[in-house]
Amino acid sequence: MAREPGTTDLPVSPARQDIASLDQAGLAAALAALGQPAYRARQVLAWLYGRLAPSFDEMTDLPASLRQGLADRFDLTHPVVLDVQRASDGTRKYLWELPDGVSVESVGIPLGDRLTVCYSTQAGCAMGCTFCATGRGGFARNLLPGEMAWQVALVARDFGTRASNAVAMGQGEPFLNYEATLGGLRFLNAPDGQAIGARHLTVSTCGVIPGIRRFAAEPEQFTLAVSLHSAVQETRDRIMPGACKWPLRALKTALVDYTAGAGRRPTLEYALIAGQNDTHAEIAALVSFARGWLCHVNLIPVNPVPGTGTSRPDDRRIAEVASVLRNAGIEASVRVERGSDIDAACGQLSQRYRAGRG
Numbered sequence: 509m510a511r512e513p514g515t516t517d518l519p520v521s522p523a524r525q526d527i528a529s530l531d532q533a534g535l536a537a538a539l540a541a542l543g544q545p546a547y548r549a550r551q552v553l554a555w556l557y558g559r560l561a562p563s564f565d566e567m568t569d570l571p572a573s574l575r576q577g578l579a580d581r582f583d584l585t586h587p588v589v590l591d592v593q594r595a596s597d598g599t600r601k602y603l604w605e606l607p608d609g610v611s612v613e614s615v616g617i618p619l620g621d622r623l624t625v626c627y628s629t630q631a632g633c634a635m636g637c638t639f640c641a642t643g644r645g646g647f648a649r650n651l652l653p654g655e656m657a658w659q660v661a662l663v664a665r666d667f668g669t670r671a672s673n674a675v676a677m678g679q680g681e682p683f684l685n686y687e688a689t690l691g692g693l694r695f696l697n698a699p700d701g702q703a704i705g706a707r708h709l710t711v712s713t714c715g716v717i718p719g720i721r722r723f724a725a726e727p728e729q730f731t732l733a734v735s736l737h738s739a740v741q742e743t744r745d746r747i748m749p750g751a752c753k754w755p756l757r758a759l760k761t762a763l764v765d766y767t768a769g770a771g772r773r774p775t776l777e778y779a780l781i782a783g784q785n786d787t788h789a790e791i792a793a794l795v796s797f798a799r800g801w802l803c804h805v806n807l808i809p810v811n812p813v814p815g816t817g818t819s820r821p822d823d824r825r826i827a828e829v830a831s832v833l834r835n836a837g838i839e840a841s842v843r844v845e846r847g848s849d850i851d852a853a854c855g856q857l858s859q860r861y862r863a864g865r866g
């Protein structure tokens with residue numbers, strides 16, 4: 509009987525692979541190993557991350573033998589939604605369960621005709637930031653490239669639109685899962701995937717210097733954000749213990765090199781925590797860190813997480829900090845608070861869900 513070239517000659521490995529573990533190069537290699545021409549990889553990518561096909565069987569423009577060949581070798585399982593919280597301002601927060609039972613969070617933030625999706629790059633997080641619910645829950649595992657792209661695509665589908673922006677700012681430290689994070693970004697950027705422009709794709713890191721240096725060398729114009737939260741080493745070590753191996757002085761050097769090499773301006777995220785990093789001495793250190801090079805400071809009134817002892821400064825102090833920065837010639841903005849009537853802070857929904865089940 510005639511066979512589709514290559515599709516059934518390969519032995520089927522008893523260990524099936526999760527299709528979400530493949531990045532673009534991996535998909536291309538898998539299709540090539542099945543004897544397929546290069547355009548088949550683009551077709552499969554479009555079905556997986558553009559059209560969100562829930563099974564290989566739905567990929568109707570692939571030959572039946574190829575669909576079967578893929579189904580014999582790969583698992584295809586979308587994240588399953590466990591909970592959705594809807595805020596009065598339209599923000600929606602999602603708790604997903606992945607095939608092995610771990611859960612992660614994403615947030616959809618609509619603004620006018622735009623939709624920004626904040627997604628996770630790890631299940632849990634090892635960085636241990638004191639103001640973060642995820643940090644308190646510990647690390648479970650790295651996410652796969654497809655698991656990242658699916659979070660964004662599924663949220664966009666739930667809103668009935670496409671995502672204009674996506675930020676890797678949910679659970680996890682993206683640069684401790686570098687390869688998969690890049691794989692996810694490329695699915696989101698791919699014209700056959702979510703087709704989100706590279707400049708509208710942002711990675712937020714705690715300041716993992718080797719990751720920043722690699723990211724600067726990537727060909728795409730992805731955007732970088734750094735969670736700074738204090739420019740005083742002692743304070744930063746206390747509130748972001750996982751970041752202490754990349755000291756502030758070396759971080760600034762890496763960021764200045766990044767702007768010079770990549771020609772792009774990073775954002776410094778600064779979650780204002782009353783009495784901890786909003787004092788005059790702290791803001792003077794922030795000015796000294798951010799002045800004189802191409803950066804933007806985004807002030808974020810902290811989203812208080814019960815049990816962390818953190819609270820946001822009052823509006824007057826937030827405005828004062830912004831004006832101190834601007835008077836020093838530093839571009840600064842104050843993030844508009846979204847989803848404040850739901851568990852919007854990273855990790856809160858997951859903790860509440862676990863507590864409810866336990």
Ligand code: SF4
Binds near residue numbers: 633636642681714
């Ligand atoms: S703030 Fe981000 S890096 Fe810090 S513990 Fe939470 S998820 Fe991890």
